[in-house]
Every structure is written in C-alpha cells, then in structure tokens.
Amino acid sequence: MNAFVIDAFDFSRTNGSRDGVTPVADMSRLAKECADTSGEIAWKVEGGTSKHGFPQLRLTVSGTVQLVCQRCMAPYAHTLESSTLLMLGKDDEQADEIESIIDDESIDVIVGARDMDMMYLVEDEALLALPHTPKHEVCPDTALLDAQKSEKKSPFAGLKDLKK
Numbered sequence: 001m002n003a004f005v006i007d008a009f010d011f012s013r014t015n016g017s018r019d020g021v022t023p024v025a026d027m028s029r030l031a032k033e034c035a036d037t038s039g040e041i042a043w044k045v046e047g048g049t050s051k052h053g054f055p056q057l058r059l060t061v062s063g064t065v066q067l068v069c070q071r072c073m074a075p076y077a078h079t080l081e082s083s084t085l086l087m088l089g090k091d092d093e094q095a096d097e098i099e100s101i102i103d104d105e106s107i108d109v110i111v112g113a114r115d116m117d118m119m120y121l122v123e124d125e126a127l128l129a130l131p132h133t134p135k136h137e138v139c140p141d142t143a144l145l146d147a148q149k150s151e152k153k154s155p156f157a158g159l160k161d162l163k164k
Contacts, residue, residue, distance in 0.1 A: 006115075007116075009088065013055065021043070023041075024040065025038075030127055033065075043122045046058040056085060057088065058086075059086060061081075061125045070135050071135045072136065078134060084108060088110060089110070089111050090111070095110065096109075
C-alpha cells in the first residue's frame with residue numbers, strides 16, 4: 001500500500017484536502033475479509049477545525065468489494081459508503097478531555113501525529129464499513145438452502161419411532 005503520510009495538525013490547520021483511489025489488493029487487512037482482491041476504494045480526507053477549536057479530519061470512503069454471502073456461500077458485490085469525523089488530540093489525556101467536552105458519540109476522537117499514515121485510517125474506515133454478517137438481499141441460488149430445509153426432521157420424529 002502506498003503510504004500517504006501527513007502532519008495531521010498542520011493538515012487540519014491549513015484545511016488540507018486529498019483524495020484518491022486505492023485497489024483492494026493494496027489493502028492487506030481489507031483483502032483478507034474479501035472473496036477476492038478485485039475492486040477499488042475511493043477516499044477523501046479533508047482537514048479543518050471544529051467549532052470548539054480542535055483540529056479535525058473528515059474521512060470518506062466508497063467503493064465495491066467482493067464478499068462471501070453467509071447464507072449461500074456465494075461471492076457478491078458489496079457497495080461501501082462511509083464518512084466519519086475524527087477529532088485530533090495531541091495525546092491520550094487531551095483526547096479524553098476533547099471527548100468529554102464535545103460529548104458526541106458520532107465523532108471519534110483519536111491521537112493525532114506529525115507523521116500519520118492516512119492510508120491506514122482509510123483502510124480502517126473501509127473495514128468498519130463492512131457488514132458484520134455479509135449476505136445477499138436475496139440469494140440467487142437457494143437450491144442448497146432449500147435442500148437443507150426439506151431434509152430437516154423434527155427432533156421428536158425419532159421419539160415417535162421409539163414408541164412403537
């Protein structure tokens with residue numbers, strides 16, 4: 001994966017903005033969760049300052065990845081779409097302080113750095129956007145599932161035979 005290293009505080013202060021597209025194959029942690037390494041993740045990082053005066057980054061990812069349906073075990077294309085706001089603290093203590101000041105569960109507070117690898121955060125955001133249990137809306141081939149349903153016998157059927 002190509003590194004995209006920034007000084008997070010300077011990037012935020014100057015309202016920096018960068019975007020790009022990264023192949024899933026270049027994201028090793030994301031690739032492990034996918035059926036194959038095809039697909040790309042488009043991303044955008046925008047720096048800024050919060051209304052409280054804290055440095056922040058807006059991180060947006062989108063794209064399509066191949067996942068394995070947990071119902072029929074067939075691969076399918078899943079569309080990712082996620083955006084998050086990250087407030088930056090200089091250390092853990094300041095991050096905790098910011099969290100208590102903003103008191104907003106929708107905003108993540110992280111420890112910023114002068115040499116942050118943004119591709120690591122992009123990959124994190126893509127991973128967080130994956131469904132917990134990937135599955136088709138409607139599985140295309142339900143023959144295997146239907147066969148399992150029809151073969152399923154009642155647990156009491158065996159007891160009925162013992163009664164005779």
